[in-house]
Amino acid sequence: xxxxxxxxxxxxxxxxxxxxxxxxxxxxxxxxxxxxxxxxxxxxxxxxxxxxxxxxxxxxxxxxxxxxxxxxxxxxxxxxxxxxxxxxxxxxxxxxxxxxxxxxxxxxxxxxxxxxxxxxxxxxxxxxxxxxxxxxxxxxxxxxxxxxxxxxxxxxxxxxxxxxxxxxxxxxxxxxxxxxxxxxxxxxxxxxxxxxxxxxxxxxxxxxxxxxxxxxxxxxxxxxxxxxxxxxxxxxxxxxxxxxxxxxxxxxxxxxxxxxxxxxxxxxxxxxxxxxxxxxxxxxxxxxxxxxxxxxxxxxxxxxxxxxxxxxxxxxxxxxxxxxxxxxxxxxxxxxxxxxxxxxxxxxxxxxxxxxxxxxxxxxxxxxxxxxxxx
Numbered sequence: 001x002x003x004x005x006x007x008x009x010x011x012x013x014x015x016x017x018x019x020x021x022x023x024x025x026x027x028x029x030x031x032x033x034x035x036x037x038x039x040x041x042x043x044x045x046x047x048x049x050x051x052x053x054x055x056x057x058x059x060x061x062x063x064x065x066x067x068x069x070x071x072x073x074x075x076x077x078x079x080x081x082x083x084x085x086x087x088x089x090x091x092x093x094x095x096x097x098x099x100x101x102x103x104x105x106x107x108x109x110x111x112x113x114x115x116x117x118x119x120x121x122x123x124x125x126x127x128x129x130x131x132x133x134x135x136x137x138x139x140x141x142x143x144x145x146x147x148x149x150x151x152x153x154x155x156x157x158x159x160x161x162x163x164x165x166x167x168x169x170x171x172x173x174x175x176x177x178x179x180x181x182x183x184x185x186x187x188x189x190x191x192x193x194x195x196x197x198x199x200x201x202x203x204x205x206x207x208x209x210x211x212x213x214x215x216x217x218x219x220x221x222x223x224x225x226x227x228x229x230x231x232x233x234x235x236x237x238x239x240x241x242x243x244x245x246x247x248x249x250x251x252x253x254x255x256x257x258x259x260x261x262x263x264x265x266x267x268x269x270x271x272x273x274x275x276x277x278x279x280x281x282x283x284x285x286x287x288x289x290x291x292x293x294x295x296x297x298x299x300x301x302x303x304x305x306x307x308x309x310x311x312x313x314x315x316x317x318x319x320x321x322x323x324x325x326x327x328x329x330x331x332x333x334x335x336x337x338x339x340x341x342x343x344x345x346x347x348x349x350x351x352x353x354x355x356x357x358x359x360x361x362x363x364x365x366x367x368x369x370x371x372x373x374x375x
Contacts, residue, residue: 023360024097026053026088029105030073033128036353037105038073045357052095053088057106060084062091092123099363103356104129113139119146119154126155126359128352133159133239134232137246140239155359160187160233161346163355166328169342170240173332180241182331182339183299185317187233187307189324189347190217190224191295195309196321198293200283205272212269216324216347220265221272225255227295230307234297237328243303253308255279255295286311294318317341324348 027034038054040046053062054072059080061067069075081087092100102118104111104127112131116139119125132139133156147154157163170180186192193216194207208225211217217224231250238245254261255275260268279293286293291311296318299305312319317329317339326346329339345351 021048021099022050022097023048023099023101023363024050024052024092024095025101025103025360026055026092027051027103027105028055028088028111029103029108030054030056030076031105032349033352033356034105035073036349037103037356040353040357042070045361049360050095050097053091055083055085055088057108058083060088062087089123100124101126101360101363103127103360105353105356107131115154116142116146119143119150119152122150122152124153124155124363126153126158126356128158128356130159130229130232130236133236135247137239137244140244153359153363155356155362156236157359158352158355160236161326161328161342161344162189162348162352163358164326164328164342164344164346166237166330166342167240169340170237170330173330173334174240174242178332178334179301180299180330180332181301181336183234183237183241183297183328184339185297185326185328186294186321187230187297187326187328187346188224188295189326189345190221191230192321192326192346193324195293195295196323198279198283200280200287203273203276204279205276208272208275209269220268222256222261222268225275226261227252227254227307230295230297234299234305234307238299238303238305241299243299243305245303245305249303249305251306251308253306255309282309282311290314292319294321 041049041051051067054060054067054076056076059076060083061076061080066072066075101124104125106129108129109131112129115125115127115132132143143154157167160167190211194211197207198204208221212221223229231252234250235245235247257274260271260274283293289311291313293309294312296310297307318327321327324345324347325343327341327343329341331339
């Protein structure tokens with residue numbers, strides 16, 4: 001132990017005696033989302049949960065006193081035991097709780113690659129990490145197989161829309177025999193904010209810097225502007241609707257010119273003005289036709305999928321979007337006259353953490369595997 005994590009406050013989850021429906025949890029990732037989830041653990045909603053291990057990228061603890069400390073996140077930032085995933089899983093195995101959950105609140109590709117292994121080993125996995133479900137089709141199938149074989153749950157509600165009920169809605173409609181005919185919407189909070197504010201007068205690069213300062217975009221805005229995050233979310237939704245697509249099956253428009261893609265971040269930020277002319281021209285063209293620019297994701301009944309900047313009419317569901325809202329418009333065989341629209345905050349630590357908590361609390365004793373029912 002490199003630093004002593006002395007308790008200075010207790011977690012209500014440790015104060016009550018263990019109940020039959022207690023859920024043991026190991027948390028990977030104590031950053032913004034993980035920290036928000038820890039705050040929820042300190043509320044009555046977290047009373048059923050027992051945190052038996054927590055880790056950031058370097059340090060971890062399985063000490064009950066340290067885990068019960070309300071300053072756990074900050075203490076782990078200062079130090080703890082060296083990160084050892086095997087020790088974390090051993091603490092989970094040692095728990096007397098019937099339901100054992102691994103919670104991945106990171107964006108780590110390496111950790112996501114272990115999700116299917118964890119399911120196959122008999123753990124439930126709950127995550128906001130899109131890298132597994134939004135990666136190669138063989139990984140998606142491995143998630144399904146791991147969940148099915150061990151009758152475990154893969155809780156992925158937080159991977160799209162920060163927990164807006166779009167994945168669950170798609171799966172429920174499919175289970176009821178409904179068929180998705182068209183899916184369209186704005187799946188990125190940062191791109192929603194940018195294009196709902198862009199008027200062709202204030203340069204786009206100025207808005208981009210503003211979004212970054214407000215924390216609406218990724219530290220490197222190219223992660224948003226590339227369209228890859230939106231494509232990954234569309235891939236998860238398409239698979240939830242029954243389309244076995246590969247990442248390469250989605251046509252993606254990258255808003256970053258090739259000359260800016262490989263630059264160091266500081267150099268890119270110094271040259272963001274090079275985005276302005278092309279986007280101003282597209283805005284002017286759209287405005288001349290009474291339309292607005294939106295960065296849309298689209299999937300049709302034949303599995304044709306694309307994401308990119310589109311000029312939408314004023315009666316389009318996304319035309320009136322404001323702020324960082326996401327919107328998902330689902331047209332199905334039973335929702336043909338008007339699409340089923342799901343709209344709300346598509347980003348934010350608190351709502352994402354709530355989605356993670358909801359997936360954990362939904363686990364029953366037998367842990368019926370949701371993902372395997374529909375893949």
